Amino acid sequence: MRRSVSIAGLAAALVLGTLGLGTGQKSYVARAQEKMSMMEVKIDNFTFGPATLTVPVGTTVTWINKDDIPHTVVSTDDSKTIKSKVLDTDEKFSLTFSKTGTYPYFCSIHPKMTGKVIVQ
Amino acid sequence: MSEKKKDELLHDHNRDGVDRRGFLKCMAWAGTGAFCVMKGGVLNSYGLSRISEISTADMTGELSFVQISDSHMGFNKPANPDVAGTLKAAVDKINGLTAAPAFMLHTGDISHLSKPEEFDTVDQILKSAKPKDVFYVPGEHDVLNDEGKQFLERYGKGSKGGGWYSFDKKGTHFMGLVNVMNLKAGGLGTLGHEQLEWIEDDVKHLKHSTPIVVFAHIPLWSVYPEWGWGTEDSAQALAYLKKFGSVTVLNGHIHQTMQKVEGNVTFHTAASTAFPQPAPGKADSPGPMKVPAEQLKSVLGITDVNYVQGQHALAVVDSTLA
Secondary structure, eight states: OHHHHHHHHHHHHHHHHHHHHHHHHHHHHHHHHHHHHTTEEEEETTEEESSEEEEOTTOEEEEEEOSSSOBOOEESSTTOOOBOOOBOTTOEEEEEOOSOEEEEEEOSSSTTOEEEEEEO | OOOOOTTBOOOOSSSSSOOHHHHHHHHHHHTTSEEEEEETTEEEEEEGGGGGGSOHHHHOOSEEEEEEOOOOBTOOSTTOSOHHHHHHHHHHHHHTOSSOOSEEEEOSOOBSSOOHHHHHHHHHHHTTSSOOEEEEOOOGGGSTTTTTHHHHHHHOTTOBTTTBEEEEETTEEEEEOOOSSSOOTTOOBOOOHHHHHHHHHHHTTSOTTSOEEEEOSSOSSOSBGGGTBSBTTHHHHHHHTTTOSOEEEEEOSSSSOEEEEETTEEEEEOOOSSOOOOOTTSSSSSSOOOOOGGGGGGGOEEEEEEEOTTOSSOEEEEEEOO
16 A cells, blocks of 8 residues: 555656656746847837847847838947948848946937847 | 909018918918919919919029939838839929929938949939039938948038038028938937037128028928937027028928928928838838839929029929829
8 A cells, every 4th residue: 555655656756747847848948049039139110129138248139120221230328339330121230248238229320219238 | 453363372461571371371282282482472372283374484483493302222122112213203303394493402311321323323313304403411321331421522522521511592592401410329310519600600691681591301390309300409500590581491301291380480391202201100110101003103202492582481392203
């Protein structure tokens, strides 16, 4: 009797454990995927999306222009860290952020468009 | 007492040479193709279809020029896959005007991506226009990548600083301003300290009766700040022009015609020869607006300006390409 209970208990624990492991794995992958997609900033409708992007040090951020009008990505402050050439539709600009800090930027053609990258 | 003609608008009651309501009414008609001429303090309007009936004497002012804007040579998206074709249509329209304009003003965004071949193509197309002199001011699309160096080399001879300049034609003083350089994040168009000082100095010795025409790319009045449609420091510039009896401000950038009268200043924006943009707030963003192909030419256009000596306001007429 005790043995079957303990086997049942073990089986239950195994199942639960597997489930837990499975769930744990999924959320890890999901989180990793989320991180990948958030390293991209989409430019569309005169807007940077997301407007604020928080990334860990060493991340490469890619801006992609999905608008039907050209845009640029340029540092707002004197740091001049970010300075893309003019991006026409479907053109991209990538930059790797190796130092922590807040990097505000804007489109130098349409200055009302602003955004920032926070590197932690 | 002469019989009042059917098309005659409100008479000048204040004896200041311009009846504001009449002028504004005429401006509204101008959008559908009316021709307004100031003669003896009275604003007369004629439908464009009746233009052939009017005598040249009645129609011609002493100064006549055309404004075109936003040719965006190099743009090739669905809103207009053939901007060279529509620019050519604009030139045909100009060449078809009864009173041949003496020269042309291009209020910027000549090119779409500041590429040399784009500027070359526009120069080529404009060569076939009857008015041979063209005066340019840059749009933000003309000063990409090189802080305006290429634009200045091509069109900036005799200009000061970032490319501003002035010239006189038949007693009217023209001022080409640059408000698309050194734009600040979150901001609007900007003239800058150096240019403002030049404006003050440039008009210092002019008689108050001198008609002034200011032309710049981004509107010098607050059309719609949310979309960047305005100039941060234009109030200062306009303050220097306050003493003049007639100031006409011609702008582009918004790809639609709009007008406003404020005291002695008439503000006017031109249509683009490339593609239209939505009316303020009527879309998510101010990008190119697609219209059915057969309607495209009816939302693109040119602006014809006539001045009759002794009268205040310039007669400004917009006509579409179709």
